[in-house]
Amino acid sequence: MKNAKPVTPEMLQGFEKRYRENPVLQAMTRALDRNAIESIACVGEARRRTQYKFSIDIPTMKVTSQNKSGRCWIFAGLNVLRERVGKKCNIEMFELSQNYIAFWDKFEKINYFLESVIDLADRPLDDRLVMWVLQTGIQDGGQWDMLVSLIKKYGLMPKDAMAETFQSGCTMRMNDLINTKLAQDAKRLRELYADGADSERLTAEKTVMLAEFYGMLSAAFGEPPKTFDFEYVDRDKNYHIDRNLTAQAFYEKYVGDDLDEYVSVINAPTQDKPYHAAYTVDYLGNVLGGKEIRYLNVEMNLLKELIVRQLSDGEVVWFGSDVGKYGDRDSGVWDDKAYDYSAAFQMSFDLDKETSLDYRRSAMTHAMVITGVNLDEAGKPTKWKIENSWADEHGDKGYYLMSDSWFDLYVYQAVIHKKYLSETLLTEWESEPVHLNPWDPMGSLAR
Numbered sequence: 001m002k003n004a005k006p007v008t009p010e011m012l013q014g015f016e017k018r019y020r021e022n023p024v025l026q027a028m029t030r031a032l033d034r035n036a037i038e039s040i041a042c043v044g045e046a047r048r049r050t051q052y053k054f055s056i057d058i059p060t061m062k063v064t065s066q067n068k069s070g071r072c073w074i075f076a077g078l079n080v081l082r083e084r085v086g087k088k089c090n091i092e093m094f095e096l097s098q099n100y101i102a103f104w105d106k107f108e109k110i111n112y113f114l115e116s117v118i119d120l121a122d123r124p125l126d127d128r129l130v131m132w133v134l135q136t137g138i139q140d141g142g143q144w145d146m147l148v149s150l151i152k153k154y155g156l157m158p159k160d161a162m163a164e165t166f167q168s169g170c171t172m173r174m175n176d177l178i179n180t181k182l183a184q185d186a187k188r189l190r191e192l193y194a195d196g197a198d199s200e201r202l203t204a205e206k207t208v209m210l211a212e213f214y215g216m217l218s219a220a221f222g223e224p225p226k227t228f229d230f231e232y233v234d235r236d237k238n239y240h241i242d243r244n245l246t247a248q249a250f251y252e253k254y255v256g257d258d259l260d261e262y263v264s265v266i267n268a269p270t271q272d273k274p275y276h277a278a279y280t281v282d283y284l285g286n287v288l289g290g291k292e293i294r295y296l297n298v299e300m301n302l303l304k305e306l307i308v309r310q311l312s313d314g315e316v317v318w319f320g321s322d323v324g325k326y327g328d329r330d331s332g333v334w335d336d337k338a339y340d341y342s343a344a345f346q347m348s349f350d351l352d353k354e355t356s357l358d359y360r361r362s363a364m365t366h367a368m369v370i371t372g373v374n375l376d377e378a379g380k381p382t383k384w385k386i387e388n389s390w391a392d393e394h395g396d397k398g399y400y401l402m403s404d405s406w407f408d409l410y411v412y413q414a415v416i417h418k419k420y421l422s423e424t425l426l427t428e429w430e431s432e433p434v435h436l437n438p439w440d441p442m443g444s445l446a447r
Contacts, residue, residue: 063398067169070140070447075389137179141445149290155247332395367446
């Protein structure tokens with residue numbers, strides 16, 4: 001670095017004097033010796049604003065648990081769709097098989113990775129896109145459009161038909177092994193390309209690799225059944241059985257084949273993403289030939305308006321946010337006003353949403369389901385009710401709450417039925433999308 005300035009003894013003397021003469025920092029030093037930062041910075045009066053009471057509150061089933069995995073986007077999506085099955089069959093509690101979708105997600109991501117390696121085989125290893133593909137590998141996370149692609153190709157089934165295994169609920173080691181094997185396979189494919197192998201030879205080698213991974217995934221998650229019986233007892237204690245169903249038949253009969261009617265709407269207030277334009281992300285996906293990742297970027301007030309419209313009609317909303325900010329897992333509350341870190345350390349930590357995105361301090365990290373909202377006398381939201389997938393030990397039996405100000409800062413995406421979008425918005429959604437780099441914040445995956 002040219003003209004870089006080192007820390008000098010004179011500077012340190014000044015810093016020490018400033019710290020020792022600050023009574024707040026002296027008190028904080030003693031307090032932080034035995035307490036968590038969150039406890040010291042907690043604003044107690046914020047609790048009064050975050051009671052679990054909502055003017056729109058859609059009744060939904062008991063929460064689910066993704067266990068030690070990053071499959072929140074799958075759980076959130078299936079939690080939305082299971083409500084359809086519950087209403088159609090008059091069932092009080094029901095789950096769709098998250099493991100079934102996760103199996104095919106892993107398998108399709110492996111194919112997507114290997115095809116990306118082949119597609120980029122002519123580039124050097126230190127090419128930024130090649131490095132991104134290799135470093136990313138495959139993981140648990142995903143996006144709404146990726147879930148749609150999986151369901152449309154493979155269908156759905158009840159959880160009883162393909163239940164969780166230890167590996168499906170605790171994926172870290174399996175992911176590491178898969179990515180280690182993928183690195184080996186990527187090296188093999190690149191070497192073949194360098195030696196002059198044609199596309200047919202590379203595809204044949206990739207197919208051998210996929211066969212190995214199919215066996216590995218079947219051993220870890222169980223092999224997906226071809227057919228199954230759907231058994232359930234309804235609220236009136238009547239027993240039902242629908243025999244010999246395929247996953248596609250179950251999806252079409254009990255869920256409904258209308259997932260293409262939903263649009264991913266985002267709020268990304270950055271200069272490189274003008275509002276009312278469509279966006280896609282290169283090299284982001286799972287099912288090759290499946291649904292393209294596509295967003296419509298709109299102002300936050302409009303995003304909220306669309307969500308409230310859908311909730312008002314009794315339909316819950318899949319959404320993505322950054323849950324790593326200003327949250328209390330025990331109470332289940334996300335509220336940026338509930339912690340005053342600036343007062344605690346005598347320095348500002350404020351970042352607006354645009355800066356948080358541009359400087360990589362925030363992005364969508366987790367998908368959940370909005371099941372309710374509280375509207376004030378003017379019809380404006382004050383707080384939101386959330387169905388999470390972290391079991392029922394925290395929050396209100398596993399349901400969480402977001403303050404509206406937290407929503408403004410850290411909610412990035414919501415999935416809305418097309419019927420709630422104006423003709424203008426639909427035209428914008430259907431326009432040729434702007435292509436974003438894979439490492440763009442809007443390319444982040446919910447885990």
